[in-house]
Amino acid sequence: MSSFLKGVDQRTSLAGMNRMELLLFKIHGDQLFGINVFKVREVIRTPFISPVPKSDSRIVGVSDIRGHTMPMIDLAKSLGLPPVPHEKYRDSLTIVTEFNSSVQGFLVEDVDRIVHLRWEDILPPPDTLMNVNYLTGITRAQNQIVEIVDVEKVLAEVSGMQEEMSDEFLNQNQSKTQGHDFFVLAADDSVVARNQLKTTLEKLGITNKIVTNGKLALEFLKKWADDADKEISPPVSDRVLMVISDIEMPEMDGYTLTTNIRKDPRLSDLYVILSSSLSGGFNDSLTEKVGANKFMSKWHPEELAQAIVDRIDEVTHERIQQAS
DSSP: OGGGGTTGGGGGGGTTTTEEEEEEEESSTTOEEEEEGGGEEEEEEOOOOBOOTTOOTTEEEEEEETTEEEEEEEHHHHTTSOOOOGGGGGGSEEEEEEETTEEEEEEESEEEEEEEEEGGGOBOOOGGGTTTSSEEEEEEETTEEEEEEOHHHHHHHHHOOOOOOOHHHHHHHHHHHTTSOOEEEEEOSOHHHHHHHHHHHHHTTOEEEEESSHHHHHHHHHHHHHHHHTTSSOOHHHHOSEEEEESSOSSSOHHHHHHHHHHSTTTTTOOEEEEESOOOHHHHHHHHHHTOSEEEETTOHHHHHHHHHHHHHHHHHHHHHHHO
C-alpha cells in the first residue's frame, strides 16, 4: 500500500493554485472521509500494535515502522464511532501522517482513492457545528458527501499537549502590546488553531477577528477597504497590524488569499504571515512567490507571539519616524 502514495512530493505544484488532493477513506460503514494528501506519508497494512498502559483510550498502542516508534490512533473511536475490534487490527489499514512536527498512525477500515479538487469545491462545516465537531470541511466525490477530518484536533486531544506562552515572556512584552490600537485578522479552518490564535492574541491584549477560511478574510478586508474609500474609516493598513492565515483552507487557501491581497492596491502593503501544520521547503518558496512576509509552522504560541511583538516594534518605529 505504500506505493499508493508514491509521488506525493511531486504534488506540491498544486499548492498556490487553490487546488489540493484528498485521500478518501472509510472508518465505519460506507461514509467517505478525507484527509489532505500533504499530511500523509504512506498507507500501510496495520502492523503489530503494542499496548501502552494508562494511555488515552483512543491511542490503541504503538507500532515500530522501519525503526521508528509511533502512536497508533483509532480514528473511528476518536470521532465517536464504534472502534476497530482488536481482532480486526490486522485487517485494517493505517494512514501514516506527519504534521505539527509529529508522526502518527490512524487506523481506518479501508482506503478508497485520491481525488483532485479545488479548494472552492470544499465548503466549511455548518456554523452550528463549527466549534463542536471534528470536521474542517465538506465536499462531494463519486456522487457522495465526503467529510474532511480535523486530524489536528484529534491529535491535540489524544496527546493532551497544549503549549502556552511563559509568564516571563508575557511580563517582558505585554507593555509593548497592550493599550494600543493594534488589530490582527486571522484565518484558519482548524478549531484547535483558532483557539490557540485567540488565546495568544488575547493574552497579548490585541483586538482580533478570526475567521474560518481565506474567502471570509478577503471579504472582511475588502469591506474595510470600501469603508476607507467612502472616508468612513482610515485606510486598512492603518487599522490592521497583520494578517495571519493558514495555508490549507476550504473555499480559498492562504496562498490565494495572499495573492488577492497583493493585487488590491488598497490592501497590497498589509503584513501577511502564512502558517501550516505541514513541513516542507515548498512552503517557504511559495510564501515568497505569492508575496507573504513570513512563513511559520503551527503552532508554537511563543514563536507566534514573538513574531507579533517584532511587527509591533517595526510599526512603532515607523510611527515615531513619521511623527518626527
